[in-house]
Amino acid sequence: MTVPSYRLLDAGAARIAVASPLQTLHAHLDMVYPHLEPQDAAGFADVRVSLLPEALWRPGRRQVRMWCDSQSPFETYPVASALPLFEWGSNWLLSQRLNAYLLLHAGVVAREDRAVLLPAMPGSGKTTLTCALHLAGWRFLSDEFGVLDPDTGEILPMTRPAPLKNESIQVIRARPGAVLGPLFPKTRKGDVAHFVPDRDSFSQRHRRARPALVVFPRFQAGAALTCNRVDAAQAAMRLGLNSFNYQALGPVGLHAVATLARQTHAYELQYGDLDEAISQVEQLLESAP
Amino acid sequence: MPLPTDIRHLLQGLHAPLTLTQPQWERVLRRARPVGLHARLAAVQLPQPGLPDPVRRHLLSAQRIAAHRGQALRAELFRLSPLVAGDFPVIILKGGAYLLQDRKMARGRFASDIDLLVPSSHLRAMEDRLRRAGWQAAALDAYDERYYRDWSHETPPMRFPGSPLEVDLHHAITPVTGSLAFDPSSLFSHSEIVPGTPFRVLSLEDQVLHACLHCFHDGELDLRIREVVDIDGLLREGAARPHFWEALIRRASGLGLHRPLWYGLHYARLWMDCPVPASVMERLPTPSRRTRWCMDTLIPLALLPPDPDHPPPLRLKAAQALLRARYHLLRMPPHLLLPHLAHKAGRRLKAYLDGGKPTP
Incomplete structure (x- = not known):
């Protein structure tokens, strides 16, 4: 054949x-x-x-x-x-x-080579926030996978279109500069349209970034913005929970999440307004290591 | 028929370092993954320097998953050990045994369940102990329950809540209704203790025969090439021992397992370059020319990993269906088999008419 x-x-x-x-x-x-x-x-x-x-x-x-x-x-x-x-x-x-890497279920964006990880369970608005940050000028590294090299602690981009679902499609489409693929109505996961990262993000897809900030996002319609620091031990546990292969990696996974949690600042961010969330993440990065 | 190049590379790569281009490596990995041989490949290939980066990453990935599964297997054995009281022997079969014995061939071998063998007189006792300690059997209907109890050589699989592994409890290594059924008591008298554990394992010769039986005379066909790799691994360990081949042939004669052994040796030689002395093959009765032709046509089609670029072809499905029919005939005499298959077909039809998906 x-x-x-x-x-x-x-x-x-x-x-x-x-x-x-x-x-x-x-x-x-x-x-x-x-x-x-x-x-x-x-x-x-x-x-x-x-x-x-x-x-x-x-x-x-x-x-x-x-x-x-x-x-x-x-x-x-x-x-x-x-x-x-x-x-x-x-x-x-x-x-x-890809178990050579720690795979986090996280969106990743970066300023220069300082990366912000947005680990979250499905339905928490991770993809929407990742896309909105990218449209606000951040480099897009990935949406589904936060790919961490346990040997160096660096994040590798996985530059693929980000699947927006249901209401978030309109929210992102309304923002200036947004490029979306075709709409697929009523798939197994509801309506889906893919957000397309910009040319610069694609051309820098082999450029690694160093994690500086971890933000656990939670969208709540109409909620006021609240942002709380998460201590390193709890951040490490939550990173492990938001990972595809933390358990399978055994000691390598444990070491990777512990190092990541020690070297970054971690926050829990609840928001109802995207623009407020974006400026909050900007501020958090400034104070991060 | 010569083996396709990437399958040849894969099987060679289970014993010796490979030097391949990246596209060749990719094809070897694509043949290895569906049959679960990629971590075994990793065990042999990862130590060599100069592997291309993407290849090293994929092998490392496979090695980590295998290590994780091995850890789960050890944990399950640890949980099982207090249930072995010394009043009757408990034998660990297959993958669990290879791991306990730290056999070279266990490196990178994926195991998905634990098989225990106990004397049939103590089967109920062992089952009760497992239940009391928290293992639970999957809910079966009365017919399946009876199938397992009366016609099979194992009890329905049990699982400790939260454990990724199933425990299968056996009282024989052949179906009791099958044409190769034999009295399993000598398996126990030949078995060996595993130092530092309460468990026993089959003698090496019996492990070879069990692997041959399982590969060529029993149940599921998927992943079967792994069984030939197991047989090859066990034979290579045995080949280093004095008088191994004589003992193996004597044992096969004693248990009436010439035929499965012949197949095991034949395919281990053919595919794995297993160093079986020609004199050993000559001492085993060869299947008739017609049987050999059938098996040499069907076995490679059904057992070797298919072309990764295409869906499995019709002739592969046909070969598997024919071999499955053969397994069924070897497993049960026709007066039991026909009603059994009729019952299963009827149940499938009923499920289909009820609107559900057909059960396997």
Whole structure:
């Protein structure tokens, strides 16, 4: 059998290769990865996947299935939603095999090379705040994965489009400079549209940053801004809880979160207004080590 | 038929350092992952200097996951040890045993459950002890419960709350209704104590035979290439011992396990370059030409990791279906098997009609 023709996406911390006969998927990839120059797809890829339409005789709407290394650990999606399937599926695969790094469930933005980590559970407004900070002039490093190199303590960018969900789509679209991909209504996770980081963030995707600040964000509609310092021991525990692979890394993971918590300032930030939250994070970074 | 290049690299890489380009490495890793051999590859390859950075990262990643799983296995064995009182022998089978014995082949080997073997007269006692200590069995319907009790060689799997590992309690290593069923009492008399633990393990010869049985005469087909890698690892450890091959053949004859041993040796030689002396093969009865042709057609298709660039082809699924049919026939005589399969099919159909997904 012939090898399908792959398209290689270099996100910084990882390279993802994708093959598909679906023209809509390629058009959508062009929209959400507009700053990636064509790459030699024969080079090493951390994840290599195919998105293939399911047989026509199956009942219901035409579905697409994602394959990786002859396996398909995912549910099918309607063919029109191939992009969300690709983004979620390839992130899941990366989370299984990038255990050379500590993977935090966190957005990461930076000023110069000083990074702010925004670790949070789903639904806490992490993606929205990450995108809003980026639109306010911060460098975008990642949304889903905060990738920490335990050997050096540095953060590696994983520059991929950030999946905005439901109400947050309008909130970010309304901000000047926001570039969003197509809207995918009623996916398994609700309405989704991908926020596209700017050209500078993509071109600096191999430039590492040093963590200076950890902010645990929590959006609460209508809430006044409250910001409390989190001590290092508690910050380390919460970083571990917001990690994909803290447990699996054993002593390496423990050492990584402890060092990260000691070398940064950590805060808990509850907010109802995005602009207030942005200026608060700006101030916190100024006083951080 | 010669092995595809990346599978050859993978299998060689389980014993000796590889020098490959990055794209070649990527293909080897893609063959290794679906069959769970990537951490074994890491155990051999990581010590070598000069690995390309991305390759080192992926091997390190695999090694860390394997270490984490190994830790979980040790923790489960630690929890089990107070339940072994010395009134009857408790044998740890397979992965748990290799780890306890600190066998070289256990490095990077993923284990997903713990298999215990106790004399059938003490099966209930051991089960009660596990329950009293907090292990819980998955809820089964009456039919499955009876299947396990009457026709299988193990009890339904049990799990300690919060533990990632299941415990399977066996009273034999072959299905009691199968054509290769034998009296397991000599497994106990040949077993060895593991110093510093209350557990026993099978003798090396019996471990080889058990791995062969499991690979070529039993249950699930996924990940089966790992069993051939196990067989190869055990044989290489045995090959260093005096009189190992004679003892192995004698034991296989004693238990009536010539055939599974022949398959194990054959594929370990063919795929892993296992140093089995030609004289050993000559002393074992060879399967008929027709059987060999069937097995040499089906086994590589069903066991070797498939082409990573494509969904599994139809011929692979067909080969697996045929081998599964063979396992079933070896497991139960037709007068038990047919009603059993009919029951399972009926249940699947009912679940489908009820609107649920078919159960496996």
